[in-house]
Amino acid sequence: MTVLVxxxxxxxxxxxxxxxxxxxxxxxxxxEIGGAARVEVGPLVGARVVPDHAxxxxxxxxxxxxxxxxxxxxxxxxxxxxxGGASLVASCRVxxxxxxxxxACVPLAPLHNPANLTGMRAVGALVPxxxxxASFDTAFHATVPEVAARYALPAEAEALGLRRxxxxxxxxxxxxxxxxxxxxVAASRRMLVFHLGNGASACGIVDGRSVGTTMxxxxxxxxxxxxxxxxxxxxxxxxxxxxxxxxGAGRILNRESGLLGLGGASDMRALRRAGTxxxxxxxxxxxxxxxxxxxxxxAAMGGLDAVCFTGGIGExxxxxxxxxxxxxxxxxxxxxxxxxxxxxxxxxPEGADVAxxxxxxxxxxxxxxxxMHLMAGGA
Numbered sequence: 418m419t420v421l422v423x424x425x426x427x428x429x430x431x432x433x434x435x436x437x438x439x440x441x442x443x444x445x446x447x448x449e450i451g452g453a454a455r456v457e458v459g460p461l462v463g464a465r466v467v468p469d470h471a472x473x474x475x476x477x478x479x480x481x482x483x484x485x486x487x488x489x490x491x492x493x494x495x496x497x498x499x500x501g502g503a504s505l506v507a508s509c510r511v512x513x514x515x516x517x518x519x520x521a522c523v524p525l526a527p528l529h530n531p532a533n534l535t536g537m538r539a540v541g542a543l544v545p546x547x548x549x550x551a552s553f554d555t556a557f558h559a560t561v562p563e564v565a566a567r568y569a570l571p572a573e574a575e576a577l578g579l580r581r582x583x584x585x586x587x588x589x590x591x592x593x594x595x596x597x598x599x600x601x602v603a604a605s606r607r608m609l610v611f612h613l614g615n616g617a618s619a620c621g622i623v624d625g626r627s628v629g630t631t632m633x634x635x636x637x638x639x640x641x642x643x644x645x646x647x648x649x650x651x652x653x654x655x656x657x658x659x660x661x662x663x664x665g666a667g668r669i670l671n672r673e674s675g676l677l678g679l680g681g682a683s684d685m686r687a688l689r690r691a692g693t694x695x696x697x698x699x700x701x702x703x704x705x706x707x708x709x710x711x712x713x714x715x716a717a718m719g720g721l722d723a724v725c726f727t728g729g730i731g732e733x734x735x736x737x738x739x740x741x742x743x744x745x746x747x748x749x750x751x752x753x754x755x756x757x758x759x760x761x762x763x764x765x766p767e768g769a770d771v772a773x774x775x776x777x778x779x780x781x782x783x784x785x786x787x788x789m790h791l792m793a794g795g796a
Contacts, residue, residue, distance in 0.1 A: 425536025459484035495788035499529035501553030511549035557586025583630035591783040613731035615643035621714035629717035643683035646674035708744030
């Protein structure tokens, strides 16, 4: 039951192949598609002319064969899709109707869904008989109560699809699975999970189900991020649009704000190296709003049993973790400073009321697992 996982971006394709035991047997990427691309897939490494995603997938299949992973051995291709809207709320087999739904969500995720569709079409053109499946970043949050999902807008605005969807759902589903595998079921009834990377969000999870998350209609809302502003007053957005136009406001909010706008760099490591007052403020801003949103999610959960960190910053920046955990001390959160500095999996001291874990991100494995579950007849 070998599965190829495809994560297609506007000018890139990331892939991973998993065997029936969910072991990763091949991984790689093709970047800068549309011209002189960079190929890093198994034995194929170097610059190639890659005009489109179909050519990129052809190179992926070539690399698989050279690495001894036969394309004929594949049982499925499984795709990450950013936005499933209100209809696609669980992983599913890709059909014409599903692709139409994904396309209908393009206005909700104009940078992501078109690329996701391109990946599906490229695989379908090269291996037309290969079953394809899709996992949706928004699906995990379909369990959020309506009072949390609805904006206080009139019905005609709601009809435009303006509601809180939430994102990073594949990551959150993976965290839930891994915590259960670690034997933390009892301690994880009410879990506050921080997915911290260039894109950052937090989620309140009760009994494995999302009850609230910080991202909303788009991945812009909530926490301070690498280049995204996070939460901002709607009238401030209108003012930016008045001065810079809609496209200019969108550029500022999505690509020029966040850590970059405050500290001059979007990468947390670069901010640490810079050591400027602006850089320190940017890091403090990132941590402050993580704590503040975390408190809101605790209210939505009715308490707290565990805190989890995942994502590039969440897994690797001990200073950010420490600052957030200190900020959550009012909720009974304690942590072992030495374990945190060492990046240990378990950060809480023995006998702590609130468990604290670092959980490595496994989104590709989660996507493969969901496809295998569906192939085996699961719901």
